[in-house]
Amino acid sequence: MTTTLQAPPLGPLLDDIVLRHRPERESGSIPGNIPLLAAVPFDRFGIAVATTSGEVFSAGDAAVPFSIQSISKVFTLAMALRGDSTGSLWSRVLREPSGTPFNSLVQLEVEHGIPRNPFINAGALVVTDHLMDKAPDAAARLLQFLTAQASSSGPAIDEAAAAGELANSSRNLALAHFLKNFGNLHHSAEAVVENYVRQCSIMMTCADLAKAGLFLARAGQGTLGPVLSPSDAKRVGSIMLTCGMYDAAGEFAYRVGLPGKSGVGGGILVIVPGECAICVWSPRLDAKGNSLAGTAALADLSDRTGWSVF
Amino acid sequence: MTTTLQAPPLGPLLDDIVLRHRPERESGSIPGNIPLLAAVPFDRFGIAVATTSGEVFSAGDAAVPFSIQSISKVFTLAMALRGDSTGSLWSRVLREPSGTPFNSLVQLEVEHGIPRNPFINAGALVVTDHLMDKAPDAAARLLQFLTAQASSSGPAIDEAAAAGELANSSRNLALAHFLKNFGNLHHSAEAVVENYVRQCSIMMTCADLAKAGLFLARAGQGTLGPVLSPSDAKRVGSIMLTCGMYDAAGEFAYRVGLPGKSGVGGGILVIVPGECAICVWSPRLDAKGNSLAGTAALADLSDRTGWSVF
Amino acid sequence: MTTTLQAPPLGPLLDDIVLRHRPERESGSIPGNIPLLAAVPFDRFGIAVATTSGEVFSAGDAAVPFSIQSISKVFTLAMALRGDSTGSLWSRVLREPSGTPFNSLVQLEVEHGIPRNPFINAGALVVTDHLMDKAPDAAARLLQFLTAQASSSGPAIDEAAAAGELANSSRNLALAHFLKNFGNLHHSAEAVVENYVRQCSIMMTCADLAKAGLFLARAGQGTLGPVLSPSDAKRVGSIMLTCGMYDAAGEFAYRVGLPGKSGVGGGILVIVPGECAICVWSPRLDAKGNSLAGTAALADLSDRTGWSVF
Amino acid sequence: MTTTLQAPPLGPLLDDIVLRHRPERESGSIPGNIPLLAAVPFDRFGIAVATTSGEVFSAGDAAVPFSIQSISKVFTLAMALRGDSTGSLWSRVLREPSGTPFNSLVQLEVEHGIPRNPFINAGALVVTDHLMDKAPDAAARLLQFLTAQASSSGPAIDEAAAAGELANSSRNLALAHFLKNFGNLHHSAEAVVENYVRQCSIMMTCADLAKAGLFLARAGQGTLGPVLSPSDAKRVGSIMLTCGMYDAAGEFAYRVGLPGKSGVGGGILVIVPGECAICVWSPRLDAKGNSLAGTAALADLSDRTGWSVF
Numbered sequence A, B, C, D: 001m002t003t004t005l006q007a008p009p010l011g012p013l014l015d016d017i018v019l020r021h022r023p024e025r026e027s028g029s030i031p032g033n034i035p036l037l038a039a040v041p042f043d044r045f046g047i048a049v050a051t052t053s054g055e056v057f058s059a060g061d062a063a064v065p066f067s068i069q070s071i072s073k074v075f076t077l078a079m080a081l082r083g084d085s086t087g088s089l090w091s092r093v094l095r096e097p098s099g100t101p102f103n104s105l106v107q108l109e110v111e112h113g114i115p116r117n118p119f120i121n122a123g124a125l126v127v128t129d130h131l132m133d134k135a136p137d138a139a140a141r142l143l144q145f146l147t148a149q150a151s152s153s154g155p156a157i158d159e160a161a162a163a164g165e166l167a168n169s170s171r172n173l174a175l176a177h178f179l180k181n182f183g184n185l186h187h188s189a190e191a192v193v194e195n196y197v198r199q200c201s202i203m204m205t206c207a208d209l210a211k212a213g214l215f216l217a218r219a220g221q222g223t224l225g226p227v228l229s230p231s232d233a234k235r236v237g238s239i240m241l242t243c244g245m246y247d248a249a250g251e252f253a254y255r256v257g258l259p260g261k262s263g264v265g266g267g268i269l270v271i272v273p274g275e276c277a278i279c280v281w282s283p284r285l286d287a288k289g290n291s292l293a294g295t296a297a298l299a300d301l302s303d304r305t306g307w308s309v310f
Helices: A010-021 A069-082 A103-110 A121-132 A138-150 A159-166 A170-181 A189-200 A206-217 A230-243 A246-255 A292-305 B010-021 B069-082 B103-110 B121-132 B138-150 B159-166 B170-181 B189-200 B206-212 B230-243 B246-255 B292-305 C010-021 C069-082 C103-110 C121-132 C138-150 C159-166 C170-181 C189-200 C206-216 C230-243 C246-255 C292-305 D010-021 D069-082 D103-110 D121-132 D138-150 D159-166 D170-181 D189-200 D206-216 D230-243 D246-255 D292-305
Strands: A046-051 A056-060 A202-204 A260-262 A267-272 A276-281 B046-051 B056-060 B202-204 B260-262 B267-272 B276-281 C046-051 C056-060 C202-204 C260-262 C267-272 C276-281 D046-051 D056-060 D202-204 D260-262 D267-272 D276-281
Touching: A010 A046, A010 A056, A010 A292, A046 A206, A056 A206, A069 A121, A069 A138, A069 A189, A069 A206, A069 A230, A069 A260, A069 A267, A103 A170, A103 D103, A121 A138, A121 A170, A121 A189, A138 A189, A138 A202, A138 A206, A159 A189, A170 A189, A170 D170, A189 A202, A202 A206, A206 A230, A206 A267, A206 A276, A230 A246, A230 A260, A230 B230, A230 B246, A246 A292, A246 B230, A267 A292, A276 A292, B010 B046, B010 B056, B010 B292, B046 B206, B056 B206, B069 B121, B069 B138, B069 B189, B069 B230, B069 B260, B069 B267, B103 B170, B103 C103, B121 B138, B121 B170, B121 B189, B138 B189, B138 B202, B138 B206, B159 B189, B170 B189, B170 C170, B189 B202, B202 B206, B206 B267, B206 B276, B230 B246, B230 B260, B246 B292, B267 B292, B276 B292, C010 C046, C010 C056, C010 C292, C046 C206, C056 C206, C069 C121, C069 C138, C069 C189, C069 C206, C069 C230, C069 C260, C069 C267, C103 C170, C121 C138, C121 C170, C121 C189, C138 C189, C138 C202, C138 C206, C159 C189, C170 C189, C189 C202, C202 C206, C206 C230, C206 C267, C206 C276, C230 C246, C230 C260, C230 D230, C230 D246, C246 C292, C246 D230, C267 C292, C276 C292, D010 D046, D010 D056, D010 D292, D046 D206, D056 D206, D069 D121, D069 D138, D069 D189, D069 D206, D069 D230, D069 D260, D069 D267, D103 D170, D121 D138, D121 D170, D121 D189, D138 D189, D138 D202, D138 D206, D159 D189, D170 D189, D189 D202, D202 D206, D206 D230, D206 D267, D206 D276, D230 D246, D230 D260, D246 D292, D267 D292, D276 D292
Parallel strands: none
Antiparallel strands: A046 A056, A046 A276, A260 A267, A267 A276, B046 B056, B046 B276, B260 B267, B267 B276, C046 C056, C046 C276, C260 C267, C267 C276, D046 D056, D046 D276, D260 D267, D267 D276
């Protein structure tokens, strides 16, 4: 149940969230193998809320672009579902949580190359491969989509960062070749990983990400018309809730109680169905790879607004 | 977002659900190692809805008692949280989905005997052990709780069924001894498993289960007063959504979009926050161990009422 | 190839081995959950060689009884094979190495309760269960066998130690119930574990163990007549070489090059086919659970005598 | 113990082995993803024995070249050890059996990219990478080595077969990228896999393979001088015995009792320490990927000659 308590107006509330949660000293970790991400100052903190009534509230570094990383997976999934009238995607990827990280490899083996869900890397590679069937440059298509939904020319692929990340993509290449081995990749492993890395290297602000994600809070209705059917929009939300926070989806559902998707760039996109889309960003990560300050801020915001699906 | 569409009134709607979903011929499977459950006729189908406004609607075999099995885990978790002001339970069990079934054993080993969540058997054994710290006969306490919440003298432990199930409890005994080996069981493995099996062997009707689960739709407010704090009630809901349907939690969230907990007796308890608690029952199971007709009925009901947390 | 180099005569050689390898200060670890074993002084070191020509050489603490623990598995396997003309044992347990320790649980699950080999605990429990089909007190039968083969009244079950170990047998009880769950145990889990623990609690000296194991170096020919056929004797040797040293079988084959079986009591029984049986004992263990000084002594002895099967 | 029984002279014995074991009708399986191997007629069967006294006996199709596949791993390991005076190879690969096939991936993950042994594919890729440190074209160097040891110009890389196999190398590429991800590969994943595949695509006859492997039966002494120290030769034998037959090493040790290494081309190289090297070849495989007729022939030969290390 989503109820709006007698919370303070959103503008001042977000300012207060920034005051309370912007890191004052360095803590948390930086992403292991993406050098450019490590260079972002630890005290960056931004938050933006785009409401279904058309307003956008923001505070802190909400206008500073950051690397969206795995948040891209929400949008590529939506794009794949939009064009997938026959449901063929769901024969190539499941919709179940994956348990502990190393299980995903055993799972791929035991379940013959069908990833557990579209938000683990193996699953996102399959989604990317699916998109490439229609447009080989899936990353460019994602950029167009984000630009349109955010009504902003801000989003851009950081090609230098993408090149750097591609040079450190051994694990994703391993997954892609493993999927190929099971016949669950149509395009070359190298091409799929390159597209995937470029999707992850899109730079966006909190404000633009909240606007771009708003269709998920609006039953699939996007900026320029329908993006997804109401039921597909709900379903993306359910996958975010059960699988969106790496190995901490349960903990996030428990503390925040809202569908969310994080990225190792420090961003988290959260949906309050019928109400708003929220994007928070702070670059340092907890042990599970989710934004440390961002997660705490969302738990606080959820408590103070009563926003929760439960 | 939970919205009540222009659905038909609940009474006729439930009648129609029974008409459409009561199995006409045998399909699905029967629980492998619990002989008594296999004896239940395949065409049993009941449904009941208890609303937060105090009404109870029901249809079909909603007054026929069945074995609640793992639905008991929702209630034992609530009882454990109620008495756990220090949060000590959460140092003994996690809140994350467990992935594929056999991962749970690897997970227990790699994570040193801390079960992934309270709804897999290993986790429920820990919860039972936790309850036994206060009352050795935890099953009797659970029965009292259910009787009180349902305002009904109907719930009863089927001791003969429990004895039969106990004689086929090798797997649960293995889990309990394994937990004991890691120091995560205070009582004897045998006593904990016996209590656990007796909890599972409680017989209840759909109507009583819906009434007993209503506190979860009412922010923790039970029949006789508060059962849980609003935040703990939300949190039980989040664990139901992410972990409540064995290895099909993601699929259920995707199709039904509501927190639920199933049992191999064929029952499913579902919460619509702020609205109602639903219990459906039909004894034959799908490949993941959830009621085949029950799951289909809930997806249908969710579509027709618009009930969904997403 | 087993070649006797121009080694010094065995008596002085063993004295020198004791001089070089008896620990002067405490190092290595003590068995985690068997209190009595921890009480053995760290500087105990004994070695004995029983030759196929009938001589027995020994040095150091070769006359001090110690707990044979898993060395018992060689003898129970031999006893099971002796009475198993139909080969039924091999339908219940495999003969393959098990890889890393936690794999054994996954393996049991994936391979439906058939243990990888008779020397991991799960496999030894099946062997014990197999022996109990003929004689419920399998531990007493093992004691008779050892007494006869060693021509010694020394071997004895330390019933107090067995009782202490039984009280800490959660892991073995978990394995036994798990095997029971798969239908791969005829007797009760509790009875099998009790028998198994009593087998492990037999106290013997290095000299007696070397004599008792001599039939494996003599193509199956025991003290009082044939124990095994020549081919079965070879086969027990092959299982010792591939599976006899827990997760260090490969390392032991690499360094020592002889079939061996260790126990957490610090003993190691080694076979030089056609030549002799060796037993070394020193109580402190390496990270894999094998005697630290004992393994080093055997590597040294193998280098100086040329004894190796490769 | 290796004893030569009163066996018939080797020449007639091998002729009889061919008579008994050459397949008369098709059975067993063909390698899944290597099309060229599937084209070899099912009734090919060859055997050759090269003795330490310098004789070579052969029968059947012993002069027909076949694809050595994973038998190459014995020789690349020997080459790597020969040049590895500091033992650096053993910091990059272990020497333990790997258990069930899918464990190898979990193992790589849990043990941080250190393969279990040099004979699983992950381990062989590390060995190849190690060789490439000295000579980028490691496959050409292996060919030189085999040519020299066999004193034959017969061995040749089948470059067309290699190209075909490379086009189906997704799984090996996945492993190589995974190793790279853990920092356990110096060269590019693509280059290492290409070299590896070309090593596997070497065509040789039974007679040449037996001659090439003779140094392992002769304490490291090769055709043109020492290849390995006696202790390293023994150690390669120990790794063959514990890890040489995929997931059937224990079964092979049990039935044949000799160090062996198989390839999916249907060849098996076996060492009788101090006596001879044996190569048998027949293309159809058992469920574990070892030559069906070849394994049976070796078990028969071992029984009739008494050759066994146990």
